[in-house]
Amino acid sequence: MENSELDFNIPGREIAVAAEALYLANLMVVPGVAFVILVVLWWREHDRAPELARHHLRQTVAASxxxxxxxxxxxxxxxxxxxxxxxxxxxxxxxxxxxxxxxxIFCGAIGLAKALAGKPFRFPLIGPK
Structure with missing residues (x-):
């Protein structure tokens, strides 16, 4: 049987989850405010963050x-x-x-699930490669 536990030690996972959560918050809860926080997170982390975090940051900023x-x-x-x-x-x-x-919103929910699992996600049609 396959091990279904999540690995919480994946480099960049926390930033990836934060980026996806901010993207969803921008669409549903606090538009504008969450976008500004997402851009600040991207500005601070896009150069030094692990690959997973950079990928999710790039995807969420582009989708926003x-x-x-x-x-x-x-x-x-x-x-x-x-x-x-x-x-x-x-x-x-x-x-x-x-x-x-x-x-x-649907794509953001999938992106959040992928970030929680420590995997990359590309938004269909609008996501940068």
Whole structure:
């Protein structure tokens, strides 16, 4: 039978978990604040951190920038289709949250699970190689 215990001594695991948790916090709990903390963590650790931590830091910062860009695109679509008082606003909001936002959260949850296991994770489509 395979040993299913986690190895908590993997170099960079703590930073990888922190990066993924901050990414999810930015999407769900404290947007902006968690992003600033994530960027500060990236700034402090991206050169000296172990490979696992650098990988997760790079992925979460890139995914956070993509999430921000998608939010700007959704707001631009709302403005271009009649503003926030138009009926199309709700269509765009619902489509954005059920496709883009939910997918970003889902990928962040997988990234957090991989970080906890001490493994790398690449966000599909938007993650840097």
């Amino acid at each position: 920038l993509w999430a921000g860009a998608l939010l700007v695109v959704a707001n631009a679509a709302i403005i271009l289709t009649g503003g926030y008082d138009a009926a199309s606003t709700w269509i765009i909001v619902i489509l954005y949250f059920t496709t883009c936002h939910a997918t970003l």
